Amino acid sequence: xxxxxxxxxxxxxxxxxxxxxxxxxxxxxxxxxxxxxxxxxxxxxxxxxxxxxxxxxxxxxxxxxxxxxxxxxxxxxxxxxxxxxxxxxxxxxxxxxxxxxxxxxxxxxxxxxxxxxxxxxxxxxxxxxxxxxxxxxxxxxxxxxxxxxxxxxxxxxxxxxxxxxxxxxxxxxxxxxxxxxxxxxxxxxxxxxxxxxxxxxxxxxxxxxxxxxxxxxxxxxxxxxxxxxxxxxxxxxxxxxxxxxxxxxxxxxxxxxxxxxxxxxxxxxxxxxxxxxxxxxxxxxxxxxxxxxxxxxxxxxxxxxxxxxxxx
Amino acid sequence: xxxxxxxxxxxxxxxxxxxxxxxxxxxxxxxxxxxxxxxxxxxxxxxxxxxxxxxxxxxxxxxxxxxxxxxxxxxxxxxxxxxxxxxxxxxxxxxxxxxxxxxxxxxxxxxxxxxxxxxxxxxxxxxxxxxxxxxxxxxxxxxxxxxxxxxxxxxxxxxxxxxxxxxxxxxxxxxxxxxxxxxxxxxxxxxxxxxxxxxxx
Numbered sequence: 001x002x003x004x005x006x007x008x009x010x011x012x013x014x015x016x017x018x019x020x021x022x023x024x025x026x027x028x029x030x031x032x033x034x035x036x037x038x039x040x041x042x043x044x045x046x047x048x049x050x051x052x053x054x055x056x057x058x059x060x061x062x063x064x065x066x067x068x069x070x071x072x073x074x075x076x077x078x079x080x081x082x083x084x085x086x087x088x089x090x091x092x093x094x095x096x097x098x099x100x101x102x103x104x105x106x107x108x109x110x111x112x113x114x115x116x117x118x119x120x121x122x123x124x125x126x127x128x129x130x131x132x133x134x135x136x137x138x139x140x141x142x143x144x145x146x147x148x149x150x151x152x153x154x155x156x157x158x159x160x161x162x163x164x165x166x167x168x169x170x171x172x173x174x175x176x177x178x179x180x181x182x183x184x185x186x187x188x189x190x191x192x193x194x195x196x197x198x199x200x201x202x203x204x205x206x207x208x209x210x211x212x213x214x215x216x217x218x219x220x221x222x223x224x225x226x227x228x229x230x231x232x233x234x235x236x237x238x239x240x241x242x243x244x245x246x247x248x249x250x251x252x253x254x255x256x257x258x259x260x261x262x263x264x265x266x267x268x269x270x271x272x273x274x275x276x277x278x279x280x281x282x283x284x285x286x287x288x289x290x291x292x293x294x295x296x297x298x299x300x301x302x303x304x305x306x307x308x309x310x311x312x
Numbered sequence: 313x314x315x316x317x318x319x320x321x322x323x324x325x326x327x328x329x330x331x332x333x334x335x336x337x338x339x340x341x342x343x344x345x346x347x348x349x350x351x352x353x354x355x356x357x358x359x360x361x362x363x364x365x366x367x368x369x370x371x372x373x374x375x376x377x378x379x380x381x382x383x384x385x386x387x388x389x390x391x392x393x394x395x396x397x398x399x400x401x402x403x404x405x406x407x408x409x410x411x412x413x414x415x416x417x418x419x420x421x422x423x424x425x426x427x428x429x430x431x432x433x434x435x436x437x438x439x440x441x442x443x444x445x446x447x448x449x450x451x452x453x454x455x456x457x458x459x460x461x462x463x464x465x466x467x468x469x470x471x472x473x474x475x476x477x478x479x480x481x482x483x484x485x486x487x488x489x490x491x492x493x494x495x496x497x498x499x500x501x502x503x504x505x506x507x508x509x510x511x512x513x
């Protein structure tokens with residue numbers, strides 16, 4: 001694995017190898033000395049052109065616990081704000097001798113473009129509305145910890161699919177792992193090409209959660225309504241969205257006791273998810289954050305710890 | 313020091329899977345030999361740890377060091393009535409050839425009950441060769457805690473050390489050439505017990 005740009009880059013074996021490695025890495029979180037040596041002498045740059053708390057800090061912690069040197073570069077306050085092009089910024093940072101770039105960018109495809117320009121490894125930490133593969137991996141890790149193997153499991157992904165890179169990456173990875181996915185969203189928030197995706201779609205959240213529409217669900221993943229990516233007109237009012245597609249306490253009761261509720265964060269409480277759902281017994285939101293560090297450690301380990309000559 | 317069971321090395325050549333260019337593997341320890349050797353190592357460990365009131369733990373190096381450590385603990389319990397805690401110590405991330413040989417799956421690290429601090433830690437591995445695995449294990453062990461002392465037990469010592477490391481308990485000293493391959497098979501992993509040598513000296 002040279003780069004990780006899309007969840008589609010991972011075949012089943014590689015995905016499982018990452019998840020298994022993550023399970024081993026997870027134990028370091030409970031140790032007194034949170035340090036493992038395999039990336040000693042490696043340099044990782046977090047190149048973030050878009051705001052982020054959890055993804056950036058979790059990549060930073062993951063790199064540091066593997067003994068890599070991690071530097072954060074954010075677009076604000078950098079030469080990007082002076083008008084430097086994406087290519088020049090990427091090449092400049094790479095020229096300092098980094099081994100991996102972890103890139104987040106607001107434009108879909110920008111990370112893949114950078115991967116064509118540079119020689120070092122590139123990890124996609126979210127590009128526009130396109131993909132966020134490590135989020136899909138940490139979701140799969142969390143689901144696997146709750147449900148066991150994911151083959152033939154049924155996962156409902158609910159909310160703003162159109163603007164969600166998390167949804168895209170999750171569909172691809174969950175399919176690779178053999179799970180079944182149903183996307184639930186108002187028609188305006190289902191992307192144009194969704195018919196070609198390897199999943200089913202529905203407009204009726206209650207029918208899906210109760211298992212009437214597409215069979216019993218084993219897990220529910222709520223997506224954030226991305227106000228910052230919306231130019232309006234996707235739904236009449238937030239209140240109406242919450243009534244139709246929010247995970248309310250009543251909807252929570254449609255789910256089995258042991259059905260985990262996921263949310264990639266940050267949550268809009270009261271909009272797509274109620275406090276009862278976010279803090280309830282089914283919620284695995286904080287486990288997802290924990291898994292994020294372990295999964296990113298596994299990804300960095302598998303990409304950087306090996307031979308100097310990276311096989312493509 | 314207990315003596316090696318001398319002159320009882322079976323010379324039965326057996327056709328297992330023969331790789332091209334290699335002669336058929338020679339069985340140097342049969343299942344019964346493995347059991348006897350394990351028993352002797354258990355006795356040796358008892359002799360040593362009895363002095364410190366059995367304040368010791370066994371740490372197997374995955375893959376085959378782990379079942380070996382469990383077997384030793386079981387035999388030690390049979391002979392002495394004391395159950396030593398067993399843990400496993402994955403050394404993958406501590407190897408010095410990680411960058412040369414590429415990433416590989418990680419094994420499991422489990423701390424023995426009660427931890428390792430202040431106790432005698434006995435690292436258990438199947439084959440002692442260059443000594444590099446043991447060096448990595450020493451590094452990995454420092455992350456678990458600070459043992460009072462560290463010892464090494466190996467089922468087979470085949471020589472050719474590249475580091476100043478020596479085993480405290482050896483099941484079988486096996487003179488080999490560096491080109492030969494020594495394979496330890498254990499029922500828990502391989503479905504049978506035996507030690508094979510492949511290739512000619």
